[in-house]
Amino acid sequence: MVCTVVWLRYDLRLIDNPALFHAAKRGHVVIIYILDQETPGKWKLGKASLWWLHHSLKSLQNDLLKFNIPLILRRGADPLTILRQVLLQSRADTVYWNRCYEPYAVKRDQSIEEALKIDDVTVRSFQAGLLYEPWAIKSAKDEPFKLYIMYWNRCLSSDQPRKPYDKPRFNNTLDIKVQTDTLDSWHLVSPKKDWKDELKTVIGCPGEDGAIRKLKEFIKYKLVDYRKGKETVWPSKTSQLSTHLHFGEISPFVVWHTAKESVHLRSVPSDSSQRFLTEFGWRDFCFHLLYYYPDFPEKSYKLNFDETIWKVDKEKLKLWQQGKTGYPIVDAGMRELLNTGVISYRVRTIVASFLTKHLLIPWQNGAEWFWDTLVDADLALNSCSWQRITGCGADSSSYFYIINPVTQGERFDSDGNYVRKWIPEIAKLSNDYIQQPWEAPAAVLKKAGIALGKTYPKCIVNHKKARDVALTKFAPLKRQEPMDKLKKLPSKKKMKK
Ligand SMILES: Cc1cc2nc3c(=O)[nH]c(=O)nc-3n(C[C@H](O)[C@H](O)[C@H](O)COP(=O)(O)OP(=O)(O)OC[C@H]3O[C@@H](n4cnc5c(N)ncnc54)[C@H](O)[C@@H]3O)c2cc1C
Known part of the structure; x- marks a missing residue:
């Protein structure tokens, strides 16, 4: 039986996780999350994000435990060295990951892929976080779009976003021991401030189950009035999926198809659903701009x-x-x-x-x-x-x-x-x-x-x-x-x- 290492980043979920899905089809999977607060430089995770990450990883650990699969946790500024150690300990020959688009992540992934290839390790990456890859949508002049409406029209006139993948069917049979940290040893939750109770009522629970619950609630009760919801000061009037989407606890493909189906299954007016789906155009457009203008977080476009x-x-x-x-x-x-x-x-x-x-x-x-x-x-x-x-x-x-x-x-x-x-x-x-x-x-x-x-x-x-x-x-x-x-x-x- 072959073994694949799956390196999770902003994709902390089981449903519609192509890297996990394909790895499980291949055979045994070792799943790792690496906390690297050095490579992103100034854009390392902030305090609020670290709090969420802690609870999200905990939730994923519990989900994987149902399949008797540990979530390997490692911390360090050198993901390549950590991946090499894990490959050695697990005797895996392949690494899969879902793609990230932040400028530091694009650079990091390219250099890791090149180094692992020299080690004779197969690397495969997948589209999981955006409906349209940033480079897939181009103007007639083969340039990136600068106007949202032009960008989104081009997206809508190209292929529909793909259907989501099912949960992977795990088939772990090898006896493999891989070194892991404990989540608590990372001290991601500040003892001085725990947003948990306030957040739970405001936004919901970190993790895939929390994300799916939020989506269902939104489709059932709020999508119909989404336009009005967007015009209020209360965060609870819209989907509240942003953090789940950011950490990849739910995929945009799942949200997209669920919202589309709601028009037929729940008689949600199609303009409410369209207005909501348009936000996913904005989301992809932001990544399109960041991909082509990596200085965007620091410098004004103008x-x-x-x-x-x-x-x-x-x-x-x-x-x-x-x-x-x-x-x-x-x-x-x-x-x-x-x-x-x-x-x-x-x-x-x-x-x-x-x-x-x-x-x-x-x-x-x-x-x-x-x-x-x-x-x-x-x-x-x-x-x-x-x-x-x-x-x-x-x-x-x-x-x-x-x-x-x-x-x-x-x-x-x-x-x-x-x-x-x-x-x-x-x-x-x-x-x-x-x-x-x-x-x-x-x-x-x-x-x-x-x-x-x-x-x-x-x-x-x-x-x-x-x-x-x-x-x-x-x-x-x-x-x-x-x-x-x-x-x-x-x-x-x-x-x-
Ligand atoms: C100054 C400023 C800073 C912002 N910073 C962030 C940020 O760091 N992270 C973040 O997720 N959103 C950010 N937004 C966009 C937006 O405010 C949030 O995505 C939204 O409020 C989240 O609530 P929701 O999930 O209920 O959104 P909904 O209205 O239900 O929208 C669904 C999803 O579409 C995406 N989306 C919604 N509005 C926008 C938008 N204007 N641009 C791009 N994508 C959008 C989000 O992923 C959101 O979860 C920012 C907006 C402003 C004006």
Whole structure:
């Protein structure tokens, strides 16, 4: 019987896991997860992600235990050496993995594949995390797309995403002992902060079972109203699949086909289902951009945005991070993020616009904070979304799109309950003032127990003035110098299919 090592990364699942499926068909499988916090450099997993990873690995360990298969855990900055040790201990001749697309991962996988080939080890990689491979969708000029709508239309006119693979049929019969760490010895969960209870109610349980439950719940109860859900400040109104998708606890192919079938099986209106599926176009598009522009997480796509306008006011950055800007909708969002690791799309856009347009702090600072605090922190989605909101990305809002935090609060949190939940110190204000406490007469503030500047901060900037300053500073940046005008595109990467 032959033995295959399967190296899991962002694919912590059994269903629709092509690397595992094909390895199990071959014979005995040894399944390994390597925690490498060195190779990603600045983009090593943040605190919230480490928390999720711990629980996700635990869940996968339990799932594999049902088949009497251990999940081998190893930690280290040199995955090649670890894989070589595991190959030796298991006497395996082959390594399978599902492809990753982060620039550091593409480089790492290429060099590992080359080194293992020299060792006479067979390496095969599979498509598992994206509906369309980033290099598979090209413009008529054989260039990457820069406009989402063109990209997605091209996707939709090509082959339908493939059907998901079944769970693998394991057939482990060899007596193989491979060295492993224990999960607890990695200390991924900080004893000082455990989001578990809050997160469980907000977002659900890490792991494949939790992901499938979330998908079923979403299809049954929320997909029908998805358009409305997307327009609220509450994360629970949309699918809440982002973290499960990021860690690969559920595959986009499973979500895609389940949502499509719901139109026939559950009579979900096709426009609700289409609107939801469009988000998977955005998801793939972010990876398409990251693949062709590996500098995306660090540099603005429109390079002149990085030149002069920004000023990192550390004090204001901290007030934004802590939810103390004096703008209730911004503060509620930032406090929710700090406490739960999750915020809705709508609130992400409001707080991101506030940081970059009102405070003129570079989007990179915001993206870094999100990276550390979001449980769904994802290099492609995070950097592309920050660039979009700032107006410096490939398919962005215009630089003069400056979100008004008061009117957005009134529109998307019209009953004020979101602000009341996260800023209890102003909860007694009526709806007239909950989004703008500074407009409340002194007697109203007093009755609500509020002393502005003491119990709740005064605004750190004036909206109108900040807007005017931003418009003046951003205006000269209309001239665009996109990355690909200045830099040659990377040649098409060779990735084994
Ligand atoms: C400033 C900013 C930063 C963001 N950072 C991240 C991040 O680090 N990780 C992350 O997963 N999402 C990020 N997003 C995108 C989006 O806000 C989240 O994916 C979404 O809120 C997650 O909730 P959901 O799973 O209920 O999404 P749903 O609305 O149910 O969408 C389903 C899935 O589609 C994808 N998706 C949804 N919206 C977008 C979008 N605008 N762009 C690309 N893909 C999308 C996600 O994988 C999501 O899980 C960011 C958005 C902004 C504005």
